[in-house]
Amino acid sequence: MISTTSIPGARFVDPKVLARIGNLELVARSVVDGFINGLHRTSVFGASVDFAEHRGYVAGDDIRRVDWRLYARTDRYYIKEYEADSNANFSVLIDVSKSMGFGSRGVSKLDYAKMLAACLTYLVHRQRDRVGLIAFDSDIVDHVPPSAKHMETVLHVLDRLKPSRPGNLKAPLHKMAEHFGRRGLLVVISDLYEEPDAILEAISPLRFRGSEVIVFHVLDEAELEFNFDEASSFEDLESGEQIPVVPEGLREEYRRMIQAHVAAIAERCSGGRIDYRMLNTSAPLDHALFSYLSMREKLMKAR
Numbered sequence: 001m002i003s004t005t006s007i008p009g010a011r012f013v014d015p016k017v018l019a020r021i022g023n024l025e026l027v028a029r030s031v032v033d034g035f036i037n038g039l040h041r042t043s044v045f046g047a048s049v050d051f052a053e054h055r056g057y058v059a060g061d062d063i064r065r066v067d068w069r070l071y072a073r074t075d076r077y078y079i080k081e082y083e084a085d086s087n088a089n090f091s092v093l094i095d096v097s098k099s100m101g102f103g104s105r106g107v108s109k110l111d112y113a114k115m116l117a118a119c120l121t122y123l124v125h126r127q128r129d130r131v132g133l134i135a136f137d138s139d140i141v142d143h144v145p146p147s148a149k150h151m152e153t154v155l156h157v158l159d160r161l162k163p164s165r166p167g168n169l170k171a172p173l174h175k176m177a178e179h180f181g182r183r184g185l186l187v188v189i190s191d192l193y194e195e196p197d198a199i200l201e202a203i204s205p206l207r208f209r210g211s212e213v214i215v216f217h218v219l220d221e222a223e224l225e226f227n228f229d230e231a232s233s234f235e236d237l238e239s240g241e242q243i244p245v246v247p248e249g250l251r252e253e254y255r256r257m258i259q260a261h262v263a264a265i266a267e268r269c270s271g272g273r274i275d276y277r278m279l280n281t282s283a284p285l286d287h288a289l290f291s292y293l294s295m296r297e298k299l300m301k302a303r
Contacts, residue, residue, distance in 0.1 A: 015107045015281060018115055024155050027115050028122035031285050054078040089146040089184030090124045091132040092117040092154070093176060093206075096141055097167025099193050104222035105282055112281040113189045113218050114158045116288050120187060123289060125151040133157055134179070136172035137165045146184065169194055169202035177205035187292070188215045191223075196264040204272050214295055215269055216288060217262070217278040224280060226254040 018027050054067060057077035070078050094117050100110040121131045125148075132146035133154045142161070144153050169190070180186070186206050192199050192215075206213050221227070262278050269276035277291045 015112055015115065015283075015285065016105060018285070019107045019111050024114060024118040024159050025122075025152075028118040028155070031115075031119050032123045032126070032289065054080060088129045089132065089180070090121075090129045091134060091146055091180070091184065091186050092120060093134045093136065093173070093186060093188045093190075094158070094161070095137070095167060095169075095188075095190035096135045096161050096163050097137040097193070098163045098165060099167065099191055100218075101163035102220055102223075103281065104220050107281055108163075109191050109218045109220055109281055110161065110163055112279070113216075114161060116189060116216060116218070116279070116285055117158055117187075118155055119285050119289060120292055121151055121154050123292070129185075134176055135161050136167075136176070137163075138168040138171060140172050140175060143179070145179075167193065169199060173202045174205050177208060180206070180209055180211055183210040184212075186211050186213045188213065189218060190215075191219060192217050192265060196261070196268045199265055200268040200272050200274075203269075203274060207273065212275070212295075214275045214292065215277070216291075217265060217276065219258075219278065219280060221280055221282045224255075224258060226251050226258075 018031070021027050021030075054070065055078065057066060057079050065079050067078050067080050070076075094113055096110060100113065101108050103109060103111065117133070121133070125131050128148070130146040130148050131151055131154055133142070133144040133150075135141040135143075135157070142157050144150055144157055167190075169192070173188075188203060188206075194202070203213060203215065266276050266278070275295050277288065279288055
């Protein structure tokens with residue numbers, strides 16, 4: 001996980017506060033604009049643009065964009081103008097299966113995933129890339145193809161998504177792989193309720209046509225810490241099966257198992273050249289945005 005002190009511009013807004021806003025576009029604008037204002041003080045933002053032309057400096061311009069070599073020759077200040085690097089295709093693949101409806105702190109995994117998807121879509125739209133969305137459980141539920149004009153459509157579809165059926169990664173993700181005819185950037189947001197090998201088998205075909213893939217593994221704090229106190233029956237949201245559990249007796253073993261599970265997924269993704277980030281739904285969305293921009297910067301440098 002990324003250290004909170006390493007994230008420039010992070011505002012650390014509690015996801016519960018954001019969820020109460022009830023408007024995904026407002027959430028996205030609030031989080032992303034505040035985040036980018038902080039990034040303007042760093043060298044991270046702007047990795048996805050190419051030089052276009054010079055123009056004269058005016059008061060208020062970012063002095064980092066002054067062409068100092070040109071100044072040395074002309075004794076005048078000129079600003080380097082940029083344009084979008086590739087107008088790439090960007091699609092969010094969001095899991096809407098029943099298990100995503102779980103939330104122990106007032107924000108379900110799906111709520112968090114929807115806010116994350118909205119923020120990433122708004123951020124990418126600002127970079128002039130085409131944005132799209134696919135929602136899935138055991139099949140494809142909704143599909144918005146990538147387009148420069150689809151930001152509002154993506155937000156509208158996100159807003160009405162609800163968990164209703166059990167999930168299965170392999171079938172819908174393999175079907176999705178056929179939709180992506182050109183290279184782009186694919187972001188998978190899911191709680192990954194399957195074995196690590198099955199997860200890699202499901203996600204790998206998304207890379208077959210050259211797309212870059214980022215996986216955000218969204219888990220509730222209770223799923224990570226198992227901080228329950230009283231003995232009770234725990235229900236599998238996918239199957240409906242109930243199991244009586246005494247939490248105190250299983251807590252440490254459970255934590256070791258979930259840590260091993262997360263580590264195994266990270267290892268499989270790394271071996272498959274898939275970028276992986278685990279996100280706790282109690283953490284600010286700034287973490288995910290910084291992860292995305294760091295990945296984006298790495299891709300641009302590789303080009």
